[in-house]
Amino acid sequence: MDRRKAYVLMVLWAVAHLSSPGSGLRALRRTTGGRRGSTGLTGQDANGVPLRRSKRGWMWNQFFLLEEYTGTDMQYVGKLHSDGDRGDGSVRYVLTGEGAGSLFKIDEKSGDIHATKRLDREEKAYYILHAKAINRFTNEALEGQSEFIIKIHDINDNEPRFTKDVYTARVPEMSDIGTSVIQVTATDADDATYGNSARVVYSILEGQPYFSVDPETGLIKTALPGMDREVKENYQVVIQAKDMAGQMGGLSGTTTVSITLSDVNDNPPRFTKTLYEFRVPESVELGGTVGVIRAMDADIGENAEMDYRIIGSDGPGMFDITTNRSTQDGVIVLRKPLDFERKRQYSLRVQVENAHINPRFFSVGPFRDEATVKIVVEDVDEPPVFERASYVMEVKEDAARNTIIGSVSASDPDDKNSLVRYTIDRRTDMDRVFNIHAGNGSVYTLRELDREENAWHNISVLATEFNNPRQISRVPVYIRVLDVNDNAPTFATNYETFVCENAKANQRIQTVSATDPDEPLGGHRFFFGLAQEAAGKANFSVRDNKDNTAWILTRRNSYNSLQKSVYHVPVVISDGEFPMQSSTSTLTVRVCTCDREGNMKLCNAEALTARAGLSTGALVAILLCVIILLMIVVLFAALRRQRKKEPLIISKEDVRDNVVSYNDEGGGEEDTQAFDIGTLRNPEAIEESKQRRDIVPETFYPPVRRPVLPPTRDNNGDVRDFINQRLVDNDSDPTAPPYDSLATYAYEGNGSVAESLSSLESVTTEGDQDYNYLSEWGPRFKKLADMYGGDDMANVL
16 A cells, blocks of 8 residues: 555656656646745826736646546545745645545645545546635735646546437348448547547457448448348347457447348249139129239349240230239239130230349340249120110101011020020019010010100110020110101290280281291291181281291271170181191280371280289289188188186176086096086086085095175075085085186076076976966067967967
8 A cells, every 4th residue: 555655646746847847746836936925117197107917826736637537545636735834833724626625635734635435537627726725824815816626637547428329221132242231330438638548449249241330430331242141141240349458357348239131123923833824704894803823032122023024925906914013913804805705715925024024134034934824714604695785776756566666686596596585584673564575675665755855765675594594685676756746836835915905007016936846857838828717807917927937917997995805816726737727726916096197005804814924813812812811811800709708797787598618527437426507507506415526525634614694684694505505515525726716607587576587507308397477577579478478378388
């Protein structure tokens, strides 16, 4: 340990001596060139006062300390000494700054500095501290505070580290020697400016002889030519980085580089067989797959993409081949229909070639291959085949029933040549207008035709094999109905016009045209003329304009609406076809009063409606609507009047039978005791013991007995008793509403001499009545006495 301290002191002395010649072993010394504290002139200030600068009494040197000290004692750093220290203990040294007191401690008396902990240069390379010397007794500074640095000397205590734990790289296969793959980098935390501790050298530990690494830059390159991905694709290369320039004792680190050879197109495609054979039925639809062939390519990705094509065939245009890009298969598809009876076998010559060829590998050989494909057609029971894809037939609309309009023909394409049966698909001929002969395919009519109703009929004819009814084929048949002149021309519209009373002869009042549903080949040609029966006494004439229109002209100078307000002009219209068709249409002309310019001023009501564009039918429809609306209004008013209820008693003087309304609901036809009509006949005849079936019996709810008032001397006592009894009944009724209500009773009392005139109090049998008392009531009741009095009347009743 003493030797180590001596070695450290010797190093510190050498460094200090080299950095500060003539300073001795002291860490701080007096400056030379004058006395301590002497000053020198440095110039003048703005006021002309001479400036003086004091020379420092300290000159600091750097301390050096080795990192990673492993001794048990504190590591000695150096010693501070002031020229003012005479060794009597009056000087106290104070240390401040980075790590002072924790990492570095100073002896106050001697100025010795020690490091208390092991230091790491990679954590911190130097420390800046401040020192001063003060008088222990007066605490006055003997020297001004100065700054010094403790630098940590590096040792090789860090191995090189790569920037990545694992590197991945790709290089094309078949690359030349020296092709760059990837560059790896390692860093050393040691001081690169001090020795070789941070000087790194790269070397390869695993991966030879395929790859090499540059020792200075760490660039990995290929070292072997012709590396084939199809032989070996992945390589694991271990690279070492060693400091101390690779010398013995240096520290090292390793990393793994995963290198993958990327594919290049260096392999041509090859068919697995030279001859492929496929069997396919002749019923394959166009575009259907006939067969699939495959060529193998050792490459991958786009380097394995292939294109197939047919370079020879004994059936040109029958087949085509496409490439399935997901599987790189060649798919042979059908382009024309197969027919076993015509050709039963086909031979194809197919070539495959890489889609992306690398010119670098042309020398390897042609990147294509060829194979033969044999296609055998198998026989299938096929449906009948029509001679045409569609048929067009024509028939005149006046053709009689069972008229043959054409025929279709189909045959069995198979070798057995089965017989064919024809039918019409009734879904295309719902009205059964046509039929077909099952044996020869002749199409004929079943009903009369009308071109104006249907000019075309589109039906489907089915052909079925006799031996195999499941073999069915169909063909569309378009039947055109030819026109026959079977419709007479008529007015194009319902013409109505007027003529002025002051009209002149040969004055045009209307232009008419005609229409005809027939369609002649040369177009329509109509002829207009006045009907023969109206020619002798005609008031108007018809002039044919030779352009399918005609003018209606007046034949006299004036007309009188009082004599005749409406004229009907019959116009005969005929066409120029064969057979000629004609009809008579009537033009309605109304006579109106006009001004000098011919503008209508006054006309009868019928004429006015005609000018307004309303026909007689429209006017009648409007009148009917008005009448219906009036009937609805009247009916609604009558219903509203019926809904109005008259009051029960209009006035107190109104003497009539009073009707009492009860809102109680009965129990149906079987309920004969829910309501007793006897109550209305005679209030005194109420059966106290009879109970209603629709309410709770009074025995469950005893009636509330009210005190009965003593009878008075007036004549209304029986009425009061009647009202009290009804009040008691309502109070004891559990079905009564829980609110005050008004009840009206038609009781007249017993005080009338004539008694009651109401029929409610009568007995059920009218033969028991005696009406003789009516004759005693005076002349006012004489009529009633004559009607009901007397024995004869009683017998009649």
